[in-house]
Amino acid sequence: MTENRVYQQPAYILQQRNYRESSLIIEAFTRDFGRISVLAKGVRKAKSKSQGLLQPFIPLRLAFLGKAELKTLTDVELSGQFQPVSGFALYCGFYLNELITAFLYKDDPHPELFEDYRQCLIDLQREGGLEALLRNFELNLIEKTGYGLHLAYDVYHDKPVDSAKRYRLDADLSPIEAEAGIYSGKTLLAMQLRNFADAEVLAEAKVLLRRVLDQLLHGKPLNSRKVLNEVIKRL
Numbered sequence: 001m002t003e004n005r006v007y008q009q010p011a012y013i014l015q016q017r018n019y020r021e022s023s024l025i026i027e028a029f030t031r032d033f034g035r036i037s038v039l040a041k042g043v044r045k046a047k048s049k050s051q052g053l054l055q056p057f058i059p060l061r062l063a064f065l066g067k068a069e070l071k072t073l074t075d076v077e078l079s080g081q082f083q084p085v086s087g088f089a090l091y092c093g094f095y096l097n098e099l100i101t102a103f104l105y106k107d108d109p110h111p112e113l114f115e116d117y118r119q120c121l122i123d124l125q126r127e128g129g130l131e132a133l134l135r136n137f138e139l140n141l142i143e144k145t146g147y148g149l150h151l152a153y154d155v156y157h158d159k160p161v162d163s164a165k166r167y168r169l170d171a172d173l174s175p176i177e178a179e180a181g182i183y184s185g186k187t188l189l190a191m192q193l194r195n196f197a198d199a200e201v202l203a204e205a206k207v208l209l210r211r212v213l214d215q216l217l218h219g220k221p222l223n224s225r226k227v228l229n230e231v232i233k234r235l
Helices: 088-103 111-122 130-144 185-192 200-214 224-232
Strands: 006-017 023-031 034-040 058-067 070-078 166-169 175-177
Touching: 006 034, 006 088, 006 111, 023 088, 023 111, 034 058, 058 166, 088 111, 088 130, 111 130, 130 200, 166 200, 175 200, 185 200
Parallel strands: 034 070
Antiparallel strands: 006 023, 006 058, 023 034, 058 070, 166 175
16 A cells, blocks of 8 residues: 555445446445545446445445545455345445444544444344344444443432433433433443343433434434334334
């Protein structure tokens, strides 16, 4: 790898858009460079062998060059075997992609989060537990981008969270004991342990994490979340 040329970089396509007559501008999540924008020249031509690979949820290895924000794709190849994401899991995958796009800054590497994403895509292909997978990934995203939640301790009252009490979140997203709180201590402690086996915990965790993500994203809407919720209602 030279200063402006990268080879064999593990990556996933987050989204793409047409550019001119035969090219694509791609948003990719890479292991060592984070979220990047890449110009894929001529890949929409009939003879292109790359366009079929440049799709979301396919593990790839990319080669690209350039010092500017928009890199130029020079090669793409499949990185190992994979199972296509389909059905409800497909909507979950698009939600993950939009969340990463909204949350991560360009050119800010998060190799551990990349591995979490890769594993989440694998797990999405298994039956059941998809909501728990989403909650777990949301927590990983929050934690590994520097906004870690401390859900097991009430700093305001200087004592551990009690599973039998009710809590609210303060402006810093920390739990505070409150009789009218909408979150149970049971849920907060289970979330801290990433244990979503209980249906009540899973439902409360969804509400809590939506509040947290909305605040961290400064109210920026996530279109895939709306679609995902509509799909869930029909199931």
